[in-house]
Each structure stands twice: as structure tokens, then as C-alpha cells.
Amino acid sequence: MSERGTEGDMSEAKVLVVYFSRTGTTRLLARAIAGMLNADLEEICDCSDRVGPGGYLRSLLDALRRKPSEIVPAGLSVSAYDLVVIGSPVWAGSVSAPVRSYLIENRAQLPQVAFFCSFGGRGADEALRAMRALAHRPVVAECKVTAAAAHQGAYAAMAGFAQALKRHLARMREIEWIG
Ligand SMILES: Cc1cc2nc3c(=O)[nH]c(=O)nc-3n(C[C@H](O)[C@H](O)[C@H](O)COP(=O)(O)O)c2cc1C
Incomplete structure (x- = not known):
């Protein structure tokens, strides 16, 4: 499912925010960061039933087995x-x-990447490390909330993350102009 960003001061850099969210928390963060970066937004939809206790258990087992899940093919091409x-x-x-699958399926076409995650209280660094390893490329910036x-609307970390990404994109543009 995809949503289009509107034109603004970041109009020269094309940014896509992609996320999976089972219960809405990562969606909150994704919408916030997409708004800050004037980015397009795409939700990863997977084909497994992840609702309720059965869905929780299925998700837990998939994660413990490091097993990618079947996902709906991406609507927006990362290479754009x-x-x-x-x-x-x-x-x-x-x-x-589902994000494991997305990274595996799209990594050959990925441009520069940045990662964020939402979590209960532990394991965020390991999750970000796993995302880095799956992407097979250097990461511009990372953020964990x-x-x-996220539910208290404490987006200071996301705002700092967005600033770091904007600075990076501005530097890239300068290098292109000089080159
Ligand atoms: C199967 C499963 C395993 C989880 N494991 C962890 C974990 O290891 N560490 C942690 O801090 N939170 C863990 N959580 C909590 C989620 O990371 C956290 O609630 C997250 O914000 C949910 O995001 P979502 O609402 O976008 O799905 C787990 C949640 C699920 C469903």
C-alpha cells in the first residue's frame, strides 16, 4: 500500500519510507519520518495471519528461525x-x-539506505545489525524508538534522524554539483 508525498523543500531528493507494522507502532514512526522528509510511503503487506495470539506466535517463530515470510510484491520501485x-x-x-523478506527481495536495487525500528525495550541494536547485514550496503543513519x-508522541529521536538524513542528502547534492 503506498502513499505519495507532496512537493516541498526536499523536492530534489527522492525519498521512500518503507515499513512493516503488525500493531501500528512502526506505522506511527514511518508516517512521522515520511512527513519530515516529504517522502513517499509504502507499507509492506505480508501474506501470513499475524492477528491475535496465534499471529503473535507465528511471528515469534518466524523471527526465531530467521525465516523470511511471503510478502505482497512492492508497489514502488526502490531504484526510482x-x-x-x-x-x-x-x-x-x-x-x-516481512522486513527480512523485503530486504532480501529488493537489496540488489536498493540505493542508499537508512533504518529505524520500534521495540518494547531490548534487542533494537541486534535488529538494526540484522537489517544492515541483509542490505549488503553501508547505512546512512539508524534510529530506534x-x-x-512512539505512543507518547516522543519523536525527538525521529526528528534527529530526519535531520541527519537531510544533511546527508544536501551533502550528496553538493558533491553532484561540484562533480
Ligand atoms: C513476535 C514478537 C516478538 C517481539 N520481540 C521483541 C523483542 O525481542 N524485544 C523488544 O523490545 N520488543 C519485542 N516485541 C515488541 C515489538 O517490537 C514492539 O511492540 C513494536 O513496537 C511493535 O511494532 P508494530 O506495532 O509496528 O508491530 C516483539 C513483538 C512481537 C509481535
Whole structure:
């Protein structure tokens, strides 16, 4: 499912924010960062039933087994963007299965990447490490936000993350002009 950003002061850099969210927390963060970067937004939809206790258990097992899940093919092509920002909930101290699949399926076409995750209280660094390893490329910036902070609207970390990404994109533009 995709939503288009509007034109603004970041109009020269094309940014896509992609995320998976089982219960809405990572979606909150994704919408916030997409707004800050005037980016397009795409939700990863997977084909497994992840609702309720059964869905929780299925998600936990997928994560423990480091098993990618079947996902709906992406609607927006990552190769059309200068930067792709990818967000995942932390599952069992790692990346969620749908984001694992997305990274595996799209990594050959990925431009520059940045990652964020939402989590209950532990395992965010490991999840970000797993995302880095799956992407097979250097990462511009990373951000982790607890679910509690996300639901309180505490987006200071996301604002700092967005600033770092804007600075990076501005530097890239300068290098292109000089080159
Ligand atoms: C299967 C499963 C495993 C989880 N494992 C962890 C974990 O290892 N560490 C943690 O801090 N939170 C863990 N959580 C909590 C989620 O990371 C957290 O609630 C997150 O913000 C949910 O994002 P979402 O609402 O976008 O799905 C887990 C949640 C699920 C469903």
C-alpha cells in the first residue's frame, strides 16, 4: 500500500519510507519520518495471519528461525529513489520476518539506505545489525524508538534522524554539483 508525498523543500531528493507494522507502532514512526522528509510511503503487506495470539506466535517463530515470510510484491520501485528508509518492529531480538523478506527481495536495487525500528525495550541494536547485514550496503543513519515513546508522541529521536538524513542528502547534492 503506498502513499505519495507532496512537493516541498526536499523536492530534489527522492525519498521512500518503507515499513512493516503488525500493531501500528512502526506505522506511527514511518508516517512521522515520511512527513519530515516529504517522502513517499509504502507499507509492506505480508501474506501470513499475524492477528491475535496465534499471529503473535507465528511471528515469534518466524523471527526465531530467521525465516523470511511471503510478502505482497512492492508497489514502488526502490531504484526510482535516492534514499530508501526502512522501518521494522523488533521481533525476538531481530528484524521482523516481512522486513527480512523485503530486504532480501529488493537489496540488489536498493540505493542508499537508512533504518529505524520500534521495540518494547531490548534487542533494537541486534535488529538494526540484522537489517544492515541483509542490505549488503553501508547505512546512512539508524534510529530506534521504544513503543512507549512512539505512543507518547516522543519523536525527538525521529526528528534527529530526519535531520541527519537531510544533511546527508544536501551533502550528496553538493558533491553532484561540484562533480
Ligand atoms: C513476535 C514478537 C516478538 C517481539 N520481540 C521483541 C523483542 O525481542 N524485544 C523488544 O523490545 N520488543 C519485542 N516485541 C515488541 C515489538 O517490537 C514492539 O511492540 C513494536 O513496537 C511493535 O511494532 P508494530 O506495532 O509496528 O508491530 C516483539 C513483538 C512481537 C509481535
